[in-house]
């Protein structure tokens with residue numbers, strides 16, 4: 001930890017804000033509707049989940065890559081009058097960064113309660129993998145001269161060099177990395193919402209066709225249509241909401257490596273932004289990796305989960321392959337990762353579904369197939385076999401590690417209830 | 420006048436306001452790789468930038484470099500996204516570390532240049548050549564003309580030296 005940051009006393013806004021509502025639409029390929037409708041449904045569900053009315057919401061944030069609908073449309077459709085809104089450019093790592101911004105604007109007195117949403121027809125309209133937009137012949141100029149001119153346009157093509165170098169630097173093997181997909185598929189098999197619910201093995205991953213070496217098809221995430229939303233407010237209001245608050249201990253937004261536009265020029269490329277972000281995340285939270293009960297390490301690719309867990313200090317640098325293949329990340333393991341199945345299996349939302357999952361885990365109210373009692377409260381069995389439970393036993397503290405690219409990441413530490 | 424050309428069926432257009440890129444590709448057209456060198460701290464940089472990433476100085480001079488380096492990392496594309504590249508799979512997206520300025524200004528920094536593996540005439544490499552290249556391979560720059568006096572830099576195996584066995588992705 002950075003010696004200049006005192007981790008023992010309450011820092012910044014530790015414990016003063018919470019996520020009080022979460023909501024989403026179904027994860028599909030072919031939503032049959034607009035991003036405007038999807039965003040509206042997800043926001044309404046998140047507000048209802050918080051036990052709030054639309055007139056309790058006066059702030060809104062969203063992120064997109066010109067593939068979505070602005071806050072004005074969603075707020076307008078739901079009759080929400082806003083005191084603050086902003087729609088930002090961004091994909092992965094935006095969720096955590098916008099949570100930090102929401103806390104800041106509430107703290108500044110600009111508004112009281114903020115909804116953050118991400119709405120995308122990521123399969124049926126604009127596919128992030130590149131087949132839906134920008135894949136045709138177009139002018140090469142500016143930055144395109146150094147990338148698209150060489151057939152480097154998709155995320156897989158852009159990140160492959162980082163992943164390959166990690167294998168070279170540390171001896172990370174394809175088998176080790178394939179465990180990430182196999183484990184997340186186990187989790188997804190217990191998630192009725194997941195787009196891919198079937199379990200796959202390490203061999204299935206290794207025998208799937210190569211996309212960009214070192215990435216097989218099953219090392220890459222799914223593309224889906226969906227919207228997701230969360231509600232952020234200050235603790236004095238969070239207390240009155242329907243559920244136990246998921247209290248925010250620390251947040252890092254869009255922390256970067258040096259030379260962020262060309263990160264591969266600076267330092268070892270097998271080190272990612274978490275190396276820098278952890279110096280903010282843990283001291284501000286007052287906890288460290290050992291205190292975390294479950295993680296949400298962004299899985300755009302199997303490798304991204306591994307690289308971030310390593311650079312945030314969940315294992316020694318270079319031991320990420322060993323960590324992800326050790327079984328620690330499985331349900332029933334010491335520190336499960338992406339219990340929803342994440343982007344590899346549940347659906348692709350640029351990170352927000354992983355935050356939603358950890359909020360529900362902290363509440364003890366994971367939406368699996370376990371039986372419910374007379375009051376509708378789920379009676380978790382903790383039997384993690386296929387089709388069974390995915391609730392972690394009494395989690396107290398979670399960490400979300402968001403990924404935009406090797407050089408940019410965000411992170412969030414949450415705790416169960418008010419502290 | 421904007422510089423206009425074509426490469427593999429993709430049109431290239433570099434407007435006059437983008438002077439650094441016009442100069443970069445024109446030097447390539449003349450057959451020698453040049454990089455921007457900061458007039459204040461003298462460090463070289465890639466790709467073209469509008470100021471020095473280490474001292475923020477705007478002024479630079481173009482400096483010729485050897486065009487030789489070692490493969491630092493790569494991705495091997497089997498599923499092309501851009502239609503133009505489907506005919507070339509599997510093709511390599513290379514990150515070549517130049518011999519100049521390795522570990523400067525900080526340890527593990529370097530001049531790492533994006534590109535594709537090509538044959539000695541600048542045509543995209545055939546699968547037999549792709550299969551011989553990996554991390555540690557010694558490469559030299561080659562140029563493919565794209566018109567208007569410009570060329571695009573690509574990389575080929577340096578055949579003037581004896582190559583050590585490179586590190587390659589462990590295929591099953």
Ligand SMILES: [Zn+2]
Pocket residue numbers: 457458459460461462471472473474475476
């Ligand atoms: Zn300088």
